[in-house]
Amino acid sequence: MYFKIEKKLNNSLGRAGVLTTAHGEIHTPAFVPVGTKATVKSLSPDQVLDLGAEVILANTYHLYLQPGDELVAKAGGLHTFMNWRRSDGSFGPMMTDSGGFQVFSLGAAYGKEISKISKITDPSLLIPERFDDSDAPRLAKIGQDGVSFKSHLDGSIHYITPEKSIQIQHNLGADIIFAFDECTSPTEDLKYQEEALERTHRWAERSLAEHQKLVEEEKASLAGSLSLRARGALPLGSSACETPRKGTFLSSPALFGIVQGGRDENLRKKSAQFIGGLAFDGYGIGGSFAKEDMSRAVKWVSGILPESKPRHLLGIGEPEDLFMGVENGVDLFDCVAPTRLGRNGTIYTKKGKIIIMNKQFRDDFSPIEKDCKCYTCKNYMRAYIAHLFHGKEMLGGTLASIHNLYFIVNLVKKIRQSILDDKFFEFKEKFLQKYKSR
């Protein structure tokens, strides 16, 4: 993997660049659509590529449970399995999350009204002591060595360690993988955040060690012309176990470490220092924040991480957050918001989000946005999309997801262009003035 910075913003950490992976280039800053179970929900890979996405992210935990990482490896790796392929037949870049987020979503946040982004007014943020919620039901429990998960599919128990997460990710075969981390809840107190951070740092070292070991094995097995963990670069129909053809580009994935540290400045900086000091290929910035805390946290971290390596702000993707992230040195974003909101009937427009099921759109014969170039806006009117949602037709979620992803992917592309054109701050102001987040 190779990262080249093309242009930097004056007086801020922002930059535009090109990240070259085993399966092609990603022009950064870039938005990465989420395809948790090796599918961007309701969309075909063609649709995702056509709307302008260059890379997608799948999830280790979900694919490990179903259909299993070994099966994906046997199928030839994620790219082949899900046919993440451009119109010329070449594969596109992919990444996998480590399962660390599920430590949060199935653990501390399970069954509670805690989300990744909390309101600053949330009373739980003001409680200085940690909740005593040890009896609360959760599907993920943190142990010394890793995390035990109770499968939501069949109730079976699985213990995932940093080593296990990296092994699974190597089997899945994405181009960029992440270290196993603990995403903490903002409701945890400082003492717990410190403990969790220590754990995440140990896990980072172990993830890196396991990764390096696997990379060596993969090199050796490549030298021996036999690789179970073929990088998905084999032609369709060929077995992953067969001898790679001469000249076939096989490479091990790049590994990103993840910075945590919650809302605390010292912990954030400590984490950036520690993780940034390890030999990762890039860095993820994780955690759950109060929205108002996010820019500070990102700034602290970006200022410390090595400038030459890409930075990925994990799980963030509302328009105002994208500007904030880019300005503070973020190169990659992934987020479920465009697809989840789309499926649930909320649609992005330049003036803010609209809920397409609302009464007013039932007889609105205009497109979602007149000047939008996405497939949905070029072909359909609001009334029809509203009709699909009211009628519970699957196409509604698809059309809304196409528009939302196009909107966000394209917004980040425009942000990128504005950096190249020395117009970032102008563009930001102009966009946010119109866009009313609600």
Place this chain on the structure above:
RNA sequence: GCGUCGGUCGGAUAGUGGCUAUUCCAGGUGACUGUAAAUCACCCGCCUUCGGGCAUCGUUGGUUCGAGUCCAACCCGGCGCA
């Protein structure tokens, strides 16, 4: 006309004489940030100072401390027989 079964919110439904009348759908409004999410929450008779107040199970009476529930008559509908 006789017999019979039934009438509960916009639709469909539940409701041993006892407290605030159930659930689903439709309708309305929100929420959603590394996806247990094509999901979830609230509202859906009237009024309200948001504490609550007042109505209401076809209609009218009755029995009862208390009736959607029991009784009578009537109205309406389905079915059967003439």
